[in-house]
Structure formats: C-alpha cells, structure tokens
Amino acid sequence: MKTMSTMLKANDLAVTAQRAAVMEFLHGNTDHPSVDTIYKRVKKRFPYISRATVYNTVKTLTRAGLLQEVLVQQDKTRVDSNVSRHHHFKCLRCGRIEDVPYDILTAKHVGEHAKSYHVEEVRVVMEGRCKQCR
Amino acid sequence: MKTMSTMLKANDLAVTAQRAAVMEFLHGNTDHPSVDTIYKRVKKRFPYISRATVYNTVKTLTRAGLLQEVLVQQDKTRVDSNVSRHHHFKCLRCGRIEDVPYDILTAKHVGEHAKSYHVEEVRVVMEGRCKQCR
DNA sequence: CATATGAATTAGAATAGTTCTAAACTTAGA
C-alpha cells in the first residue's frame, strides 16, 4: 500500500507532517469535507496548524492530481480524495454529498439513478473552449 | 408581450422601479452576469440602488421562478434569466458562460457537443433526497 | 552529519461575496 509520504515524494512534494495529516484524514473519507472541516479535524493532532496551510495543501495536492475540488455549492469548496472520473449527488435535506458513477451521463442511467435516489435536479456544467477561443 | 410589471403582479410581487430595472437588464441578456455586474449596470439608472436590493431582488425573482441562479464557479453567483431546463458551458479561456440544451445529457449529444466545443470537463451535480432522507 | 537554500508553515491582516440590521420610504389596498 502507498503511504502518504511515498505519494508526496512521487509527486516531487516535500514531505511535511501537515500534508501527511491532511492526506490521511481525507483518505477513505467519502463525505467531501469543506476546508474548514479538514482544518478543525487536523487541528486536533496539530494544534498550531493554520487555515492557510490547509488551503495551500489542498491546492497543492489538487494540482498534483491527488485531490479534487468539487463544485456542489457556491459558498464553500468541498474536497474529494476520489480523483477518478465521477459525478456527485447532493441530498437537499441532509446535505450529504455522494459520488455517482461517470456513466450516469447516458439518459438511461440518469433515469435509473433518479428512480433510486429521488433526484430533483441535475446540473451539468461543461468546461472547455468556446468557438471564439479555440 | 409581457411587461416587467405584469410579470411582477402575476407573481404577487410589488412593482418597484428597482425590480423592473433588474429584470429589464437581465431580459435577453444571455451572458449570465454576476450580482455585482447587475448592480453596477442598474446603478447607472438608479444611482442610489443598494447591493442588498440587487441580492434581495435576485432571490425574490428566483423564488418566483423568474430567474435562475447558476452554479458554474464557487466564488460568485451567476444569474440566468433563461429559466427553462438547460445546462451550461463555461469557456476556460475567456470565462464566457453559454446555455446548452438539456438533452445534451445523452451520451450521444455529449459526444457531439464535445466535438464542436472542445469540452475538457463535464461536471454533473444531482440534487434530491438520499436513501436515508427519503 | 552539518548546513545552506528554497520551500512550507504560521498568525493575522486583507479581500471578496454575501447577509443582516434598523431606519426611511414606497406600494397597494381599504
């Protein structure tokens, strides 16, 4: 199994206790925590950790492809350690964010998913280059 | 044709000059302006308009189904006067946000769209009730 | 294994977007 420090080294990133702690907290955590949640949680082990460090770490690890920042609400960034291609489902009542398989994109799968999850809204955002910017 | 005041009345909303001005600015505007953009633009005609009024108006009109708040980036809300079911395309270079037909959701259409637009990323967010909250 | 250098961390200030507040004003209905 890959240790946090192995993964950091593999990406040419300095191995620091804070980075490893953030990664460890996120590892296997499937509930897409906000930066503040990560900060509060890691703070228990590193009382002097700064919010800026968590922001920096998330940005750095995201650039290295080890994390993903998920856009599910406009106010707060949510962090996902599942970097495979997938989408998201957000519960309008409890706020839970779940991963959803990528092939949901076919109408057939959307229909099935909608049936089992009570999907009320599907939001698709595409990014790329528009005609003028190609 | 529907006037702004007609639409407001039809939704049981008081007709105020500020509301009508915000609606008029948005009407036929397809570039998904931010609240700040709306504020600055409407300010030209109503120098004393407050940011809070624009926020309130956007929220009120959204609740009435006359506007839509679009989630394309985490920092700023973008407003869309097209309230029909559709998705969005964001250009990574110029930032332009374009409307995209709803039936893009079938894999076939995604493929076609991707071809003509250089789509680099497709983000889907579903909202509804999760298994525990049904 | 000591050390120099660049990178990372820290606390707190600064910034941006948004919401809140309380007073003044406007709308719509009686």
Add this chain to the structure above:
DNA sequence: TCTAAGTTTAGAACTATTCTAATTCATATG
C-alpha cells in the same frame, strides 16, 4: 387619502479565501 405591510438603503457584520512577512523545516550537497 391613510395605513400596514413590504421594500430599499447604507453600512456593519459575517464567511470563505487569499495574501503577507516572519519563522521554521525539508532535503540536497558537501
């Protein structure tokens, strides 16, 4: 016209995020 409820206003407050400058740390090299 008058009144009550709803709306607008300026600015304070709040939240998420970025910036800053000083300090500390990781690691490559000798």
